[in-house]
Structures are given as structure tokens and as C-alpha cells.
Amino acid sequence: MKLLNVDLGERSYVIHIGAGLLQEAGRLFAEKGIPHRSPLMIVTDRHVAKHHLAPLRQSLEAAGYRVCEAVVEPGEKTKSLDMLNSLVATALENGLDRHSTIVALGGGVVGDLAGFLAASYMRGIPFVQVPTTILAHDSSVGGKVAVNHALAKNIIGAFHQPLMVLYDTSTLSTLPEREVRAGLAELLKEGLIWNREFVHWFDEHAEALLALDADALREALYQGCKVKAHVVSQDEREGGLRAILNLGHTIGHALEAVAGYNELLHGEAIAIGMVGAAKLSIRLGYPEAETVYRETKRLLQKLGLSVSIPAHYDTEAIMSAMMHDKKFKEGKMVFVVSPEIGRVEIRSDIQPDWVREIIEQLKRED
Ligand SMILES: NC(=O)c1ccc[n+]([C@@H]2O[C@H](COP(=O)([O-])OP(=O)(O)OC[C@H]3O[C@@H](n4cnc5c(N)ncnc54)[C@H](O)[C@@H]3O)[C@@H](O)[C@H]2O)c1
Ligand SMILES: O=C(O)C(=O)C[C@@H](O)[C@H](O)[C@H](O)COP(=O)(O)O
Ligand SMILES: [Zn+2]
Numbered sequence: 001m002k003l004l005n006v007d008l009g010e011r012s013y014v015i016h017i018g019a020g021l022l023q024e025a026g027r028l029f030a031e032k033g034i035p036h037r038s039p040l041m042i043v044t045d046r047h048v049a050k051h052h053l054a055p056l057r058q059s060l061e062a063a064g065y066r067v068c069e070a071v072v073e074p075g076e077k078t079k080s081l082d083m084l085n086s087l088v089a090t091a092l093e094n095g096l097d098r099h100s101t102i103v104a105l106g107g108g109v110v111g112d113l114a115g116f117l118a119a120s121y122m123r124g125i126p127f128v129q130v131p132t133t134i135l136a137h138d139s140s141v142g143g144k145v146a147v148n149h150a151l152a153k154n155i156i157g158a159f160h161q162p163l164m165v166l167y168d169t170s171t172l173s174t175l176p177e178r179e180v181r182a183g184l185a186e187l188l189k190e191g192l193i194w195n196r197e198f199v200h201w202f203d204e205h206a207e208a209l210l211a212l213d214a215d216a217l218r219e220a221l222y223q224g225c226k227v228k229a230h231v232v233s234q235d236e237r238e239g240g241l242r243a244i245l246n247l248g249h250t251i252g253h254a255l256e257a258v259a260g261y262n263e264l265l266h267g268e269a270i271a272i273g274m275v276g277a278a279k280l281s282i283r284l285g286y287p288e289a290e291t292v293y294r295e296t297k298r299l300l301q302k303l304g305l306s307v308s309i310p311a312h313y314d315t316e317a318i319m320s321a322m323m324h325d326k327k328f329k330e331g332k333m334v335f336v337v338s339p340e341i342g343r344v345e346i347r348s349d350i351q352p353d354w355v356r357e358i359i360e361q362l363k364r365e366d
Contacts, residue, residue, distance in 0.1 A: 002222045006141060007233040011161045015141060015225050017218060021168035022055040025130070026063025029101075032164055034126070038099040039066040041091055043114035045074040048106040048132050051174045056105055056130065068094040072110070076261040079113050079147045081156060087117045101163065102127040107179070108139030108266065112154070115145030119160035129162040132171040134183025134217070135267050137224040138190070138245075140165045142232040148261055152324035153253040159237050167225075169218055182267025184209055184303050187220055189274060190227040192296065193244045196342030198223050199299070206302050243327050244344050247336040248273030251359070254321035258313055271300045272362060275307045279358045281337040284347065288340040295341060297365075308365040315359050319352065 001018035016028070034040075040060060044053055049071045060067050070090045072078050091100075104114035104127060111129055118127035129140035146157025175183075184206075191198035201223075202209070208216035228245065235241040252273030255264055264272075278293035286292075297307050309318075327334040333350040 002218065004222070004225050004229050006161070006229045008161060008236055011143075011236075013162060013164050015165040015167060015229065017167040017169065017222055017225065019168065019170040019214065021166045022052060022130070022171065023059050025056055025166055026059040026061070026065065028164070028166060029060060029065065029128070030063050034065075034101050034128075034163065035099050036064050036066075038097050039068055039094055040101050040103055041094060041096055042067060042069045042103040042105050043072065043087065043110055043117065044069065044105040045072050045078065045107075045110055047074045048110065052105060052132060052171050056103070060103075072113070074109070076109055076148070076256065076266070079109050079261070081147055081149075083113060084117060084120070084147055087113070088121060091117070091121055096121065096125070098122050098125055100125055103130060104128070104140075104162075105130045105132065107131065107133035107136045111136055111139045112144070112146050112157070115143075115160055115162070116147055116157055119145050119158035124160065126163050127160070129165045131165065131167050133175060133179055134172060134221070135179070135186045136183075137167070137221045138186050138228055140167070141225055141228045142245075143236065148257075151257065152321065153257050155324065155326075167221060169214065169221065172212060172217060175212070178265065180210060180212065181303050181305055182265040182271075185267040185271040185274070185300060185305055187224045188299055188303075189245075189247050189270065190224040192274065192292075192338060192341060193247050193336075193344045194227045194231070194342060195223065196340075198227075199295070199341050203299060203302070206299070210303065240346075243334070243346050244336055246327060247338065247344055248277055250322060250325050250327065250333075250335050251276040251318070251355075251362075253325065254318045255309065255313065257321040257324075258317045263310070268305060271305045272307055272309055275300065275365065276358050276362055277336060278338055279361065280335055280350065280354065281339060283354050283358075284337060286337075286339040289338065292338040292341055296338070307362075309359060309362040311363050313363070315356060318359055319356060322355070
């Protein structure tokens with residue numbers, strides 16, 4: 001078992017990483033002081049429920065908690081205001097009050113949706129993150145919770161930190177292969193922005209990670225969560241530094257929105273976006289940027305990910321979707337770029353025509 005602290009003063013919390021944590025949840029909830037009087041609500045999706053809902057529920061009930069559940073449809077389209085509305089109804093019907101806790105069991109979709117339910121229900125109640133995907137090393141930590149709008153990703157949301165994160169690595173054994181690859185892309189991002197040694201380690205352990213080797217996964221998730229926790233501890237509400245976690249997301253989020261949240265997985269879109277950011281870094285003239293580009297692309301392809309934008313995506317639609325990026329200031333583009341592996345910069349002197357050209361190039365990338 002590995003433990004990490006997210007240091008946020010009175011909102012600090014612990015990330016528990018290890019096998020078998022679902023079975024320990026009841027004890028850990030009680031130790032955390034989560035009250036028994038008010039019902040808990042587990043929010044999960046249909047895929048996750050099939051494999052992992054019963055042990056979590058049993059553990060909580062065995063510890064004396066009253067538990068209700070909401071099982072949503074899997075997929076990015078579920079991160080919507082309509083779904084939030086329906087979850088509020090479920091919470092009311094089951095008598096959730098201000099002392100109730102929401103439990104997000106699943107990947108980033110469930111984490112963001114259930115987290116935003118917790119942030120908004122009765123003006124905010126506590127929640128616990130129980131991530132079940134590799135990608136959720138990122139989404140379960142840091143308190144960004146949100147739903148999407150047709151025009152823009154994560155545009156209705158809040159900052160609301162969980163009470164704790166219970167990362168049961170044994171849940172990952174049931175992850176579909178495509179989700180493994182997509183999650184590893186976001187994990188690689190943590191190294192590219194902050195930790196050059198982790199990128200080398202990642203390269204050496206890529207096959208083990210793809211094979212879901214337990215030791216490699218635990219170490220990688222620990223390193224990924226460590227970067228995330230460190231950055232969030234310094235800049236909880238994205239006054240500045242936290243924006244580095246958005247490497248690849250300016251193009252990536254636009255691709256997700258243009259595709260109607262229905263084609264590219266988040267990690268797949270971010271993979272393409274990171275190659276775009278590396279190309280932009282070359283354009284900006286950083287001496288090491290060619291290496292960043294070559295290595296980013298090689299590592300993503302080693303994971304079996306595509307680094308090209310599907311040719312039928314309309315360039316101007318991507319450009320328009322990008323203009324809703326939350327980093328942009330006064331209508332000016334703001335991009336996270338990569339001067340060298342393990343270090344990024346935030347640049348606000350980006351010409352839209354450079355980005356347009358890169359999007360066109362990414363459609364021909366192989
Ligand atoms: N809040 C943040 O800081 C943050 C950070 C990164 C990503 N995100 C968001 O996270 C979302 C992507 O998260 P994701 O990649 O985890 O996607 P996801 O939640 O859609 O899960 C991926 C798929 O795997 C299935 N699944 C999940 N766990 C499983 C398991 N253990 N076994 C079998 N199937 C399982 C799900 O049902 C789903 O079909 C995006 O909406 C993205 O915007 C948020
Ligand atoms: O936690 C952050 O900050 C991030 O940027 C992490 C991203 O990986 C994540 O996709 C996040 O949801 C993006 O947030 P947004 O503010 O760009 O919508
Ligand atoms: Zn992301």
C-alpha cells in the first residue's frame with residue numbers, strides 16, 4: 001500500500017494506492033469520521049458496477065453504512081447537465097442530506113460527474129473518489145469536477161476536493177485494452193510536464209504497463225499521482241502553475257467536443273494534442289523541441305495510440321471549439337508547450353494560424 005498526501009490546508013487528503021482497497025473501504029470511511037446516520041450514495045457506471053460495485057457496497061454496509069446507488073450509462077456523453085439532474089432526483093428520493101457522502105466509483109467520467117453532484121447538491125456535500133481506470137490517477141486527484149456542454153468540454157463545474165482517494169489497483173484488471181492505452185497517455189503526460197526520469201522509466205516499462213503488471217502499475221500510478229498532488233498543492237484553483245496539467249488539452253478538448261464526445265476517448269484526444277503541443281514548441285524555436293516531438297510521438301505509438309487527427313474532422317470547427325478553452329485570456333490563445341522533456345511553459349503569444357497549420361499537419365501525421 002502506498003500513501004500520498006494532497007497538501008491543501010484544511011482541505012488536505014490522502015490518496016491510498018494498493019490492491020484490495022474496495023474491501024477496506026468501510027473501515028477507512030469510519031476512520032475518516034464519515035458519519036453513519038445519513039445515507040451514502042455510490043455513483044458508478046454500468047461497466048464498473050458489473051465488476052466492482054458489490055464488494056464496495058458490502059464493505060460499506062458491513063461497517064454500518066446505509067448505502068444507495070446510481071448506475072449511469074458508461075461514456076463521455078454521460079457527463080451532462082441532464083445526467084446531473086437525474087442524479088439529484090436519485091439523491092433526493094434516497095434522502096441524502098447535508099451529512100451524506102457521495103462515493104464516485106469509476107473512471108474520470110463518473111468522478112467528474114459525481115464530484116460535481118457533490119459540489120452542487122445542497123450547495124455542497126462531501127465525496128470520496130474510488131478510481132477504477134488508469135486515467136483516473138489524474139481525475140480523482142485535485143478537485144476539478146464538471147460536466148460538458150455541447151460547445152465546450154468541462155465548462156460547467158467547480159473546484160471541490162474529495163475527502164480521500166481509494167485507488168484499488170486490483171480493479172484495473174478488468175479494464176478494456178483501449179482504455180488502458182488511453183489512460184497511459186495521460187500518465188505519460190505527468191512525466192512530460194514534470195519528471196524526465198519518469199519518462200525514461202515509462203519507456204522501459206511500457207510493455208509491463210500495457211500488460212497490467214501489478215508492480216509496474218502501482219509504481220506508475222504513484223508517480224503520476226505524486227506529480228498531480230504536488231502541482232495541485234501549489235495552485236489549487238489554477239491561478240497559474242496548475243495550467244501545466246493541461247498539456248495537450250487545448251487541441252485535445254476541442255477534438256472531443258467536435259466529435260460530439262462520442263468518438264475519441266479523452267486520453268486518445270490528449271495524445272494527439274500533446275504531439276500538437278510539441279509541434280508548436282518546434283515552431284517557437286526551443287532547441288530541444290525536436291527531441292520532445294520525436295520522443296512524445298515514439299512513446300505514444302509504443303503504447304499503440306494514434307497521433308493523427310481523423311481526416312474528416314473540420315479544421316475550422318476545431319479552431320472554434322478551441323476558443324472556449326478555459327486557459328485563454330481576452331480572446332488570446334494560451335498553450336502549454338514543451339521546451340524539453342520533463343519541463344513545460346505556458347505561452348500566450350500563439351498565432352491562430354500556427355495552430356491551424358499544425359492541425360492540418362496532424363491530419364497527415366503517421
Ligand atoms: N477532473 C480532472 O482533473 C480530470 C483529469 C483527467 C481527466 N478527466 C476526465 O476524465 C474523463 C475520462 O476518464 P476515463 O478515461 O477514466 O473514462 P471513463 O470514466 O469513461 O472510463 C472509461 C471506460 O472504462 C470503463 N471502466 C472504468 N473502470 C473500469 C474497470 N475497472 N473495469 C472495466 N471497465 C471499466 C467505463 O465504464 C468506461 O466505459 C474525461 O471526461 C476527462 O475529461 C478529468
Ligand atoms: O487537473 C487539472 O488541472 C488538469 O488540467 C488535468 C486534466 O488532465 C483534466 O483533463 C482536466 O479535467 C482538464 O481541466 P480543464 O480545466 O482544462 O477543463
Ligand atoms: Zn486530462
